[in-house]
Amino acid sequence: MNGTVTVELHAEVDLSVLMRQAGAFLRRLGLDAEERDRLLTVAMELARNILKYARTGLVRLSSERRREAVVVRVEATDRGPGIADVALALTDRYSTGGSLGLGLPGVRRMVDRMEIESVPGSGTRVLAERCVTPRSGGRS
Amino acid sequence: MVHHPSPSLVHAPDVSAADLRRRLSITDHDLLLVRLYGSVIVHRLDEFVRHFYAWLELQPEFSHFFSDGERLSRVQRQQTEHWHDFFSGTLDDEYVARRRRIGDTHARIGLSLAAYLASVDVSLTILLDRMYDGRLEKQAYIDCQRAVTKMIHADTIVIVDAYTRMTQRTLTEQTRALMEMSTPVTQLWDSILVLPVVGIVDTPRANDIMTSSLRRIAETRAKVFIIDVSGVSVIDTAVANHILKVTHATRLMGCQSVLSGVSPIIARTMVELGIDVGSIETSATLRDALERAFRTIGVMVVPVPGTPTR
Numbered sequence: 401m402n403g404t405v406t407v408e409l410h411a412e413v414d415l416s417v418l419m420r421q422a423g424a425f426l427r428r429l430g431l432d433a434e435e436r437d438r439l440l441t442v443a444m445e446l447a448r449n450i451l452k453y454a455r456t457g458l459v460r461l462s463s464e465r466r467r468e469a470v471v472v473r474v475e476a477t478d479r480g481p482g483i484a485d486v487a488l489a490l491t492d493r494y495s496t497g498g499s500l501g502l503g504l505p506g507v508r509r510m511v512d513r514m515e516i517e518s519v520p521g522s523g524t525r526v527l528a529e530r531c532v533t534p535r536s537g538g539r540s
Numbered sequence: 541m542v543h544h545p546s547p548s549l550v551h552a553p554d555v556s557a558a559d560l561r562r563r564l565s566i567t568d569h570d571l572l573l574v575r576l577y578g579s580v581i582v583h584r585l586d587e588f589v590r591h592f593y594a595w596l597e598l599q600p601e602f603s604h605f606f607s608d609g610e611r612l613s614r615v616q617r618q619q620t621e622h623w624h625d626f627f628s629g630t631l632d633d634e635y636v637a638r639r640r641r642i643g644d645t646h647a648r649i650g651l652s653l654a655a656y657l658a659s660v661d662v663s664l665t666i667l668l669d670r671m672y673d674g675r676l677e678k679q680a681y682i683d684c685q686r687a688v689t690k691m692i693h694a695d696t697i698v699i700v701d702a703y704t705r706m707t708q709r710t711l712t713e714q715t716r717a718l719m720e721m722s723t724p725v726t727q728l729w730d731s732i733l734v735l736p737v738v739g740i741v742d743t744p745r746a747n748d749i750m751t752s753s754l755r756r757i758a759e760t761r762a763k764v765f766i767i768d769v770s771g772v773s774v775i776d777t778a779v780a781n782h783i784l785k786v787t788h789a790t791r792l793m794g795c796q797s798v799l800s801g802v803s804p805i806i807a808r809t810m811v812e813l814g815i816d817v818g819s820i821e822t823s824a825t826l827r828d829a830l831e832r833a834f835r836t837i838g839v840m841v842v843p844v845p846g847t848p849t850r
Contacts, residue, residue, distance in 0.1 A: 412742035412743060412744070413742075415740055415742060416739070416740050419740060419774070423773075433805060434804075434805045434808070437773055437774055437805050437806075437809060438805075438808075438809060438812070440773065440774045441774050441775070441776050441809050441813070444774055444776040444778075445776050445777060445778075445813075448776065448777075448778045492814055499777065499778065499781055500777045500780065500781045500815065502777045502813050502814045502815060503776070503777045503778075503813075505814065506777060506812060506813030506814050506815075509812045509813070509814070510809070510812045510813070
């Protein structure tokens, strides 16, 4: 059992907190630098979306052992305006916020499984899962 | 879970006279009692000063703050004025502003809050106890004590608030200083600037990078601007977007940007995210970027003849 990490997001300073806590969590799982940075990028993308569109919310990282592998789960929830068209939001270069429009589609490319539940007007939950094989040093 | 003070808490408005009255339930009657008690003692405030400084001399801070005799007599004069003001029983915003100035002064000279609060306690004892000549009815004296104590507490709230603000200001200045230090746009050569990006790039930081980069380019008429990201572990789409904007802006100023320090991990993440750096030059190391920059400005770095080479 590696526990979970939950970081509440209210302001951009919380991104640093997320980076530190999520980084330590992924190190505890024994992931190599490449996997850690990939999953940190996923967490950061989802966290920035929360701050940008919903203003507040939370990002939770958890893990589950599956034989030799570990499934790392990054979950982002908010009570923001929701995503009107999820399919469109997953299209490259589509953004309602004036940014690159690569965040969500990028995250989808970086993980093995992604689920988006969104109810316009009441919030969004994004679940991203990636199956990784720890190299060494993982404490479980 | 992590909580941060909300901005509204940090930038709370100054304490007003109305706040103090409400918080401490200070009524007009209380102010009348303060005035009444004042009539007992204000003509003998020299006594207060004598008692107070007899105590103060024993305090560790005394020699540090009051070694200068002229300063001491000035402070004593101000203190007498302060108690006249206090016992006039007027609690309005001007009174609060005068108290705040006292708090600011104490905080600025570095007198500790502990020392200040101890002096408040001593003042209360001197005023209510030692200087009292027994001329009031017992109940009136008790009521006066209560009213004077409330007013003292009002003063204390204002002073503590002033101290807190001073600390907050220092903290804000330090953060700003740190922020400026974190975007050191440095001139490496004639017309070559370098910016090492480290840590997290958030919106204020990105704005800061944009502003200082463009200012330095204008100042130095730089032709090449190297943005080194080897100190950044994660380049998400927001960071990439910020960097792309900076490079577009520098190009408008006739300065070409080179993104250096793109590690294999960052390169791979950027590809997976689908970030297109367009026509920006990129390089794996700062060394490569520098070499290219030298070529661009037409400078050649050659070994000095006769120097042993590796």
